[in-house]
Amino acid sequence: MIANGKNYLEDLANYIYDFCGIDYKNNLNNLKMKIEARIKELGLSIWEYFGYIKMEPEELDVLIELITVNETYFFREENLLEEFKNSILPEYINSAGNNVRIWSAACSTGEEPYTIGMLIEDSGLFNGREVQIIATDINKKVLEKAQKGLYKKNSLSFRRTPKDIYDKFFIDHGEYYKVRDEIIKMVEFKRINLLDNELEMKIGKCDIIFCRNVLIYFDELAIRKIINDFYRILNPGGYLLLGHAESITGVHSGFEVIHKPSVFYYRRKG
Known part of the structure; x- marks a missing residue:
């Protein structure tokens, strides 16, 4: 044996x-x-x-x-986040009174969905409007950490965090920084397997999907399934934001590529 x-x-x-x-x-x-x-x-x-x-x-x-690989940090890939805040978010200000739903897929220990929440709050575009952030991962342990919103001060989670963000969105908590409650309340954490055949039912319709630096761990067959599900989950005209080294060109014809000087991302046609 x-x-x-x-x-x-x-x-x-x-x-x-x-x-x-x-x-x-x-x-x-x-x-x-x-x-x-x-x-x-x-x-x-x-x-x-x-x-x-x-x-x-x-x-x-x-x-x-x-x-599973769980390396992440706050404000990762700043150029894409700036594009999200300055170009994508403003499109949803007058969206017929509907809530904006954003999915952070494979969120790991929570830095990404909390960053999204901070950017939304900082934009000032949605005062009095509910924005729902769904954050999911397959790893139960990292989700438990994410829900607490506690991060060691000397951890790599803060390697690219702008200085003005600490006072705005974190509370000093001894050896840790704690994400402020108003940001934590914006995020709903769920345990989700991206290959789940009932993914659309469990997530619901979304306007924006973040799935950064995740597809690199899957083969072509799995990527096609995941992208097909993303397409069904996104509302027409919704956005898919991947990592800077990831591309779905040739995987699904239902997405158009948005090219900007320092970033590119995808928009569901229609």
Whole structure:
């Protein structure tokens, strides 16, 4: 059995792919590195661990925590955020009284949706108007952290945070900065698998979707499914904002590319 450990690692990679679309099938050594400390802690071999996950559903949560990448920080990719604040948001001021719904997909520890909330508040465009931010991730542990809105002062979360933001939107909390309650209240956190077949029903219609630096972890088949779901979820004319190194050109004809001097993003046609 031990000699066939690679086969069981392949089985585990396929299991992960089928569950959430994260592709380790061609990167087994990386997968092995991420799980070997946990396997050692449990006193199991790879083939035993694969069976253990199926017998103990809570272990799947642990596995997801081990294999997902959760690097993020406040005000990441400032050029795109400036475009969001100055060009995209103003389009929704006169949207027939409907609430603006924004989805931060794969939000990790919450820096992105809170940044979105801060930008909306700072814009002054929606005083007295409700803006709903839905923030989702598959990793239960990072969502629990995100909901608290607490971030260590010396953490990389603040590597690009403008100085004037601290006083406006954070409260000094000893070793931490705490996001102010008015921003926290703007965000609804949900645990969501981007490959869920009921994604549209669980999220509802949205005007803007942020999904930055996420698609790079999926293969073409998974990307097509996710983008198709994004298309159905977005209202006509809605916006899809990806990471600066991500492109869906050729993936879905229902999006047009918006090119600006320092950024590009996508708009659902119609």
